[in-house]
Amino acid sequence: MKLRKFFGLTSRSVLEQVRSELGSDAVIVANHATPDGVEVTALAGDAIDTLLGSRPPATQPLAAEPAPAPAVRSVEVSPAAKPAEPMPWTPPLAIVGDDDGQRPAPIAAPPASPTFPADALAQQLRAELAGMREMIDQRFAAMSWNDNLRRRPLAARFTRDLLAAGFSPSLTRSITERLPDDMNAVQAREWVVKVLSRNLHCVAAADEIVARGGVFALVGPTGVGKTTTTAKLAARCAMRYGANRLALISTDSFRIGAQDQLRIYAKILGVAVHTVSDRHDLRQALDAVRGRHLVLIDTVGMSQRDARVAEQAMLLSQPEIRRVLLLNAAAQGETLDEVVDAYGRVPDAIDKNATSALAGCIVTKQDEAGRLGGVLDVAIRHKLPLHYVTAGQRVPEDLFVPTADLLVERSLRSGTKPSAFTLGEDDLSFAIAGPAGFAHA
Numbered sequence: 001m002k003l004r005k006f007f008g009l010t011s012r013s014v015l016e017q018v019r020s021e022l023g024s025d026a027v028i029v030a031n032h033a034t035p036d037g038v039e040v041t042a043l044a045g046d047a048i049d050t051l052l053g054s055r056p057p058a059t060q061p062l063a064a065e066p067a068p069a070p071a072v073r074s075v076e077v078s079p080a081a082k083p084a085e086p087m088p089w090t091p092p093l094a095i096v097g098d099d100d101g102q103r104p105a106p107i108a109a110p111p112a113s114p115t116f117p118a119d120a121l122a123q124q125l126r127a128e129l130a131g132m133r134e135m136i137d138q139r140f141a142a143m144s145w146n147d148n149l150r151r152r153p154l155a156a157r158f159t160r161d162l163l164a165a166g167f168s169p170s171l172t173r174s175i176t177e178r179l180p181d182d183m184n185a186v187q188a189r190e191w192v193v194k195v196l197s198r199n200l201h202c203v204a205a206a207d208e209i210v211a212r213g214g215v216f217a218l219v220g221p222t223g224v225g226k227t228t229t230t231a232k233l234a235a236r237c238a239m240r241y242g243a244n245r246l247a248l249i250s251t252d253s254f255r256i257g258a259q260d261q262l263r264i265y266a267k268i269l270g271v272a273v274h275t276v277s278d279r280h281d282l283r284q285a286l287d288a289v290r291g292r293h294l295v296l297i298d299t300v301g302m303s304q305r306d307a308r309v310a311e312q313a314m315l316l317s318q319p320e321i322r323r324v325l326l327l328n329a330a331a332q333g334e335t336l337d338e339v340v341d342a343y344g345r346v347p348d349a350i351d352k353n354a355t356s357a358l359a360g361c362i363v364t365k366q367d368e369a370g371r372l373g374g375v376l377d378v379a380i381r382h383k384l385p386l387h388y389v390t391a392g393q394r395v396p397e398d399l400f401v402p403t404a405d406l407l408v409e410r411s412l413r414s415g416t417k418p419s420a421f422t423l424g425e426d427d428l429s430f431a432i433a434g435p436a437g438f439a440h441a
Contacts, residue, residue, distance in 0.1 A: 165371025220326035222301035
């Protein structure tokens with residue numbers, strides 16, 4: 001078990017040295033500032049296991065080799081110099097009285113101290129070390145953030161702005177770490193907008209669903225706006241190409257009035273609605289509408305944690321069907337991640353080489369969202385092409401072809417609104433130092 005010392009200009013550089021030399025399970029023993037930077041004393045993680053493993057079990061006695069008797073020389077000692085024989089030790093006596101007088105009685109032996117099994121001690125020690133490691137990691141994260149504030153104030157400012165707009169810490173860090181230091185605030189904002197816009201893949205107007213045509217199934221959780229969005233796309237197609245080039249299919253037989261709502265829109269447009277309940281019905285319906293410019297499939301909405309999501313994926317696993325996921329702009333980023341993971345799983349009936357079963361996404365309820373960064377962040381990280389953005393219930397007016405620059409600008413402006421959920425400077429330091437914060441992304 002050997003302690004090692006590391007030196008560096010900043011706490012982050014020292015921590016990287018510790019991890020590279022001793023591994024990610026290294027234990028920080030001490031750290032303090034020096035005139036030249038930061039000094040950290042660390043210990044390899046396996047040294048703790050070695051220390052715990054070398055401890056003998058409490059229930060087994062130690063087996064040791066008998067020590068050899070030391071060599072003794074006979075020495076003549078005079079009677080006067082001869083030490084007295086040691087008196088044998090006896091326990092102290094207590095005087096207690098009775099009818100016959102006093103008699104000595106030994107004092108009761110003190111209770112034995114409790115003993116703990118070696119496994120329990122090792123588990124307790126590991127738990128305490130894990131708590132210390134988490135506390136030290138949080139401390140280093142806060143120190144790292146303070147270093148950024150001091151050394152790169154512009155990057156720290158845009159870290160705060162992106163987090164306030166709803167972007168995830170991982171995406172925020174990947175952007176601000178690459179932010180050039182020789183820019184002013186206006187140039188830095190333009191650079192951030194350009195980077196986000198370049199990574200947000202918005203489908204061009206010439207390649208939108210209505211213009212391109214094909215068979216598209218709109219999928220997503222309950223209440224995300226699938227039926228209304230289907231009606232908006234159908235109305236746009238009917239006005240551009242005529243009702244005879246459009247076909248509507250519904251698989252929603254669970255919700256009361258779901259088919260009636262779609263039939264009302266279809267009646268206004270002069271289009272029939274085909275209702276299907278299983279894979280065989282869907283195959284027959286697709287064969288019946290073959291040759292239409294656009295076929296829209298309205299699906300039943302269900303939670304991303306519902307087991308029937310996989311059943312729906314199997315129902316829609318036809319070669320010509322392309323699934324488009326609807327994402328609620330007002331939902332939390334963590335919820336949207338779960339939705340993409342659940343609906344993006346590739347069924348066994350689809351090509352094994354496919355990484356996602358989704359052909360893109362549509363952002364709905366933009367008008368209800370306080371911050372747009374979360375839904376844009378999900379689309380960027382999962383590389384989902386963005387086909388449309390909806391903002392209202394009007395059919396077909398509230399459906400727009402997205403523009404990346406405008407969406408990113410709007411998302412950054414939404415982060416400037418004062419709110420109880422807006423992070424201040426002190427709050428931001430605590431948030432970044434947390435387990436899910438900036439330094440752990």
